Amino acid sequence: xxxxxxxxxxxxxxxxxxxxxxxxxxxxxxxxxxxxxxxxxxxxxxxxxxxxxxxxxxxxxxxxxxxxxxxxxxxxxxxxxxxxxxxxxxxxxxxxxxxxxxxxxxxxxxxxxxxxxxxxxxxxxxxxxxxxxxxxxxxxxxxxxxxxxxxxxxxxxxxxxxxxxxxxxxxxxxxxxxxxxxxxxxxxxxxxxxxxxxxxxxxxxxxxxxxxxxxxxxxxxxxxxxxxxxxxxxxxxxxxxxxxxxxxxxxxxxxxxxxxxxxxxxxxxxxxxxxxx
Amino acid sequence: xxxxxxxxxxxxxxxxxxxxxxxxxxxxxxxxxxxxxxxxxxxxxxxxxxxxxxxxxxxxxxxxxxxxxxxxxxxxxxxxxxxxxxxxxxxxxxxxxxxxxxxxxxxxxxxxxxxxxxxxxxxxxxxxxxxxxxxxxxxxxxxxxxxxxxxxxxxxxxxxxxxxxxxxxxxxxxxxxxxxxxxxxxxxxxxxxxxxxxxxxxxxxxxxxxxxxxxxxxxxxxxxxxxxxxxxxxxxxxxxxxxxxxxxxxxxxxxxxxxxxxxxxxxxxxxxxxxxxxxxxxxxxxxxxxxxxxxxxxxxxxxxxxxxxxxxxxxxxxxxxxxxxxxxxxxxxxxxxxxxxxxxxxxxxxxxxxxxxxxxxxxxxxxxxxxxxxxxxxxxxxxxxxxxxxxxxxxxxxxxxxxxxxxxxxxxxxxxxxxxxxxxxxxxxxxxxxxxxxxxxxxxxxxxxxxxxxxxxxxxxxxxxxxxx
Numbered sequence: 001x002x003x004x005x006x007x008x009x010x011x012x013x014x015x016x017x018x019x020x021x022x023x024x025x026x027x028x029x030x031x032x033x034x035x036x037x038x039x040x041x042x043x044x045x046x047x048x049x050x051x052x053x054x055x056x057x058x059x060x061x062x063x064x065x066x067x068x069x070x071x072x073x074x075x076x077x078x079x080x081x082x083x084x085x086x087x088x089x090x091x092x093x094x095x096x097x098x099x100x101x102x103x104x105x106x107x108x109x110x111x112x113x114x115x116x117x118x119x120x121x122x123x124x125x126x127x128x129x130x131x132x133x134x135x136x137x138x139x140x141x142x143x144x145x146x147x148x149x150x151x152x153x154x155x156x157x158x159x160x161x162x163x164x165x166x167x168x169x170x171x172x173x174x175x176x177x178x179x180x181x182x183x184x185x186x187x188x189x190x191x192x193x194x195x196x197x198x199x200x201x202x203x204x205x206x207x208x209x210x211x212x213x214x215x216x217x218x219x220x221x222x223x224x225x226x227x228x229x230x231x232x233x234x235x236x237x238x239x240x241x242x243x244x245x246x247x248x249x250x251x252x253x254x255x256x257x258x259x260x261x262x263x264x265x266x267x268x269x270x271x272x273x274x275x276x277x
Numbered sequence: 278x279x280x281x282x283x284x285x286x287x288x289x290x291x292x293x294x295x296x297x298x299x300x301x302x303x304x305x306x307x308x309x310x311x312x313x314x315x316x317x318x319x320x321x322x323x324x325x326x327x328x329x330x331x332x333x334x335x336x337x338x339x340x341x342x343x344x345x346x347x348x349x350x351x352x353x354x355x356x357x358x359x360x361x362x363x364x365x366x367x368x369x370x371x372x373x374x375x376x377x378x379x380x381x382x383x384x385x386x387x388x389x390x391x392x393x394x395x396x397x398x399x400x401x402x403x404x405x406x407x408x409x410x411x412x413x414x415x416x417x418x419x420x421x422x423x424x425x426x427x428x429x430x431x432x433x434x435x436x437x438x439x440x441x442x443x444x445x446x447x448x449x450x451x452x453x454x455x456x457x458x459x460x461x462x463x464x465x466x467x468x469x470x471x472x473x474x475x476x477x478x479x480x481x482x483x484x485x486x487x488x489x490x491x492x493x494x495x496x497x498x499x500x501x502x503x504x505x506x507x508x509x510x511x512x513x514x515x516x517x518x519x520x521x522x523x524x525x526x527x528x529x530x531x532x533x534x535x536x537x538x539x540x541x542x543x544x545x546x547x548x549x550x551x552x553x554x555x556x557x558x559x560x561x562x563x564x565x566x567x568x569x570x571x572x573x574x575x576x577x578x579x580x581x582x583x584x585x586x587x588x589x590x591x592x593x594x595x596x597x598x599x600x601x602x603x604x605x606x607x608x609x610x611x612x613x614x615x616x617x618x619x620x621x622x623x624x625x626x627x628x629x630x631x632x633x634x635x636x637x638x639x640x641x642x643x644x645x646x647x648x649x650x651x652x653x654x655x656x657x658x659x660x661x662x663x664x665x666x667x668x669x670x671x672x673x674x675x676x677x678x679x680x681x682x683x684x685x686x687x688x689x690x691x692x693x694x695x696x697x698x699x700x701x702x703x704x705x706x707x708x709x710x711x712x713x714x715x716x717x718x719x720x721x722x723x724x725x726x727x728x729x730x731x732x733x734x735x736x737x738x739x740x741x742x743x744x745x746x
Contacts, residue, residue: 024498038455044547044556045455069556085455087492217547217557218463220453220494221679222519223539227530234523234530239681253530256632260532264558271553 001082002037005059009075011139015065015109016075017051023058025088031116032094032211032243035060036219038085039073046070047216049242050089051112051142060088063112063141069268076276090219091242094209096120099183101127103175104150105168105197107189108134111142113211114188119149121186127151131171133189137162168193169200176204184209187246191258195251202247210246212237215258228254289391290319297612301582304467304550307609313353316401320349322386323393330383331395336729337436339363341380345398357406358413360399365439365482366432366728368407368474369461371400374725375603407477414484418445423742426451426509428495428682431459432724433515433715435479436731437738438487444739448486449509451493456546459517461724463546464538466576468583469606472545496682501711510745511710511738514697515731518716520677524568528626529672533560533634537573537673544580562669565589566637568623569673570599575606577671578615589615590665594622594642594655620644620655624662626670637667676721686711696720704734712738 006019025035034049052061066072077083094117102121106114111132122128130150134140135158147153154171155163164171168189176182185208187197194210201208214226214237221239228235231248235241293309294300300307311319323345331341340359347356360367376382376396384392406412423446427434430452438448456462458475483489495501501512521536523529535543540559543549547557565581567574570593581589591610593600596619600607611617620642627636641661644653678695690698690707697706697713704712714730716722 028498042548042555044558085492087453087455087494089497090494217539217542218454218519220519220681222521223542224521224523224536225539227523229530234525253632257530257532259631260560260633261558264552268553268556268558 001084002086003082004077004079007077007079010141011065011134014139015063015141016071017061017063018074018077019059019061020083020086021058022060022086022088025086026053026055026058026060029053029060029089030093031096031120033089033091034213034219034242035062035086035088036090036216037062037074037083037087039070039077040084043073043084044070045085045087045217045219047090047213047219047238049113049211049213050116052116063109065109068265069272072269072272087219091238092240094120094243096124098125101129101179101181102184102186103172103182104128104130105172105185105187105189106130106132106146107168107193108139109141110189110193110211111146113213114186115142115145115149117186117188118146122149122151129175130154131156131168131175133157133168133171133193134162135159167196169196172197172200176201176206182206186210191251191255194246194249195255198246198249198251208246209243210249211242212244212249212254213242214254215260228257287318287322289322289394290315290397292394292397297609297614300468301579301613304583306471307468310404311397311401313351313405316348316353316398317351319394320345320398323349324385326385330385331380331393334379334381334383336379336725337364337732339367339380339399341395344402345393345395348398348402353402353405354409356398356402360402361415364728365436366478367399368403369432369470369478370725370728371396371398371403372470372474373465373723375723377604379725407474412477412481415443417443417485420447421445421742423447423510424449424508425738425742426504426512427515428501428512429453429459429515429517429715430457430479430489431515431517431715431727432461433727433731433734434459434513435482436728437513437515437714437735439482439485440732440735441738442482442485442487444735446739446742447488449488449490451495451499451504452489452491453494453516454546455491457489457491459515463542464573464576466541466545466580467550468579469576494681496685501682501686501708505710510742511712513704513731513734513738514682514706514711514713514717515715515727516679516682516717517727518676518678518696518721520679521672522675522677523672524623524674526623526625528628528634531626531628531634532632533562533668534626534670534672535560537567537569537577537671538676540577540671541573541580544584550580550584559584560669561585562667563587564666565669565671566592566623566665566667567671567673568592569675570595571601571673571675572603572606574671574673575602575610575615577673579610579613581669581671582613582615586669590618591615592618592621592623592637592639592665594620595652596620596644599652618665622655622657623670626667627664634667634670637665637670639663639665676716678717678720683717694720702733703737704730705737710741
């Protein structure tokens with residue numbers, strides 16, 4: 001059992017942040033790695049990338065949006081409650097090196113995944129430009145945190161309610177037009193956003209990393225549920241990823257695979273909501 | 278009439294089973310097992326050979342005539358105890374061992390008649406003991422103060438843990454998943470091996486003092502070197518061959534195409550067959566193709582039927598004679614309505630706009646000259662392509678070595694396929710104090726062979742630990 005030490009809600013209670021006691025995982029985890037958690041005996045195993053760790057305190061941070069039954073169920077847990085199983089740290093860590101100027105682009109809860117990577121990229125001495133975006137102002141998360149680990153910082157909202165009116169890719173394109181010293185772009189967010197980040201950077205020939213949060217079961221390379229086509233080859237996101245060269249990823253296939261259980265996910269969620277009433 | 282001739286008159290006793298039509302719609306176990314009367318009748322067939330051949334066929338050396346004699350005398354609990362002297366998992370082995378190619382293959386009765394049903398009797402004795410709720414613990418020797426870490430709680434690890442704890446060593450198992458048993462819980466379906474049985478056998482080991490840490494992916498949360506630094510005197514790697522093999526043909530990443538590992542893990546470990554009571558979903562196909570001809574293919578096909586498929590095809594590139602699955606599994610699958618497409622190989626999958634598989638283009642094969650394995654090599658017949666309507670496909674063509682742990686152990690010698698190089702008799706690897714056994718050494722094999730490897734390593738580790746002090 002893994003105890004929830006702190007719980008915060010953000011983005012108008014659609015996004016939840018847990019600080020969880022997991023000393024062994026906290027000691028080992030590096031930016032870019034994820035955990036799998038199973039809330040209870042009848043629960044499914046879902047992967048969530050860690051938003052942070054505190055090895056001294058023995059804690060890990062996870063931030064998730066309520067999108068279906070499992071995340072809705074997790075949200076009902078309170079400080080002091082426990083999660084049955086947490087497995088990690090899994091996946092390959094981000095390869096963090098000093099390159100010069102890098103751009104970190106985050107959308108939705110992808111910003112939570114991006115945050116520790118951004119911090120690591122800045123700590124090692126890169127000039128970090130961050131672009132964070134959300135559909136609308138109240139859905140934007142970790143604004144201050146991201147600002148604190150960035151040398152330049154931009155905000156976009158789809159509806160113009162905060163920061164620049166438009167998509168993260170609009171801000172990204174302008175930066176790529178203005179500057180020629182961009183060595184790396186890291187784009188993490190919903191799959192369509194990552195696809196368009198890659199489309200935006202491709203003509204400029206700037207290497208672009210994405211983090212793929214696919215459907216997983218064991219998440220140790222045993223089942224292949226998380227397979228994605230990268231550079232024409234099948235890769236397992238759990239052990240070969242989660243980060244890949246975005247210009248090589250077949251995003252259209254990925255989106256279809258992500259939607260494989262939509263019907264069942266809806267059924268589960270509706271059933272859960274009825275039970276809660 | 279001699280004693281021997283009289284005994285041959287009793288035929289091999291069949292085990293009562295669920296009706297095939299009924300059982301293809303539920304996940305309950307297929308055979309009901311022997312009644313005490315049937316078990317005694319079957320046990321009375323044993324000739325009690327002075328030099329029993331059957332024992333030679335058993336990878337863990339179960340004292341077969343002795344336990345069978347106890348059953349014949351009606352001492353069922355005594356029979357179970359006798360089994361457990363050599364086998365920590367008799368209820369499992371009674372169900373999933375390929376007895377027909379091991380103990381029963383060597384039974385003297387089998388020369389003229391049918392061999393004694395050793396597996397069924399083993400299962401009976403273990404089930405009887407468990408049902409009585411009188412699973413006594415053996416007397417343990419005083420603690421030796423030595424500690425052993427076991428990575429993986431599958432058949433090899435469980436056997437080794439049981440042996441070492443009985444030698445008086447402290448044993449901790451590190452399991453990557455959230456439940457113990459390895460392939461016994463994620464791979465073998467409920468209808469072939471009820472999970473309550475695995476739990477009971479693991480529970481027995483826990484009562485003996487074996488500690489199990491779940492959710493520990495060794496190689497990630499801890500490395501083997503860290504385990505050794507933490508004070509474990511030896512480490513045993515029994516992590517299995519957990520890497521699914523795909524065919525790398527076009528369309529293989531369409532939705533509705535599973536590795537057998539994923540399909541079975543969803544259904545067995547995650548209990549997707551009980552969805553939505555359990556949250557893990559599984560795609561329910563109407564026309565299912567299972568590629569492969571081993572036990573895993575049979576398990577997948579029979580699972581698909583139970584989940585509600587109308588047509589389940591086993592697609593196998595050789596002929597029926599070459600099927601690697603146990604005859605009993607093939608027979609059960611046929612009885613339940615699984616259809617076999619022999620001498621057929623998939624070429625590519627066809628999908629719809631949503632990315633779901635709708636068909637599988639296949640080619641007919643014929644058998645040519647024998648290959649390295651001694652089996653006749655399947656050769657494609659030109660222009661014999663045809664398309665099979667398929668909305669779900671399960672690829673069960675084998676597994677490979679998962680590098681997640683082996684890649685984190687410096688100086689551990691691996692063979693060209695990534696399996697660990699280990700001494701067959703002891704499980705010793707190229708690394709001091711590190712032993713390995715089961716599928717991660719041999720490649721995908723059987724439960725009992727992994728148990729045999731666990732047995733061999735436990736003896737070697739025990740010797741090492743006792744010589745060390």
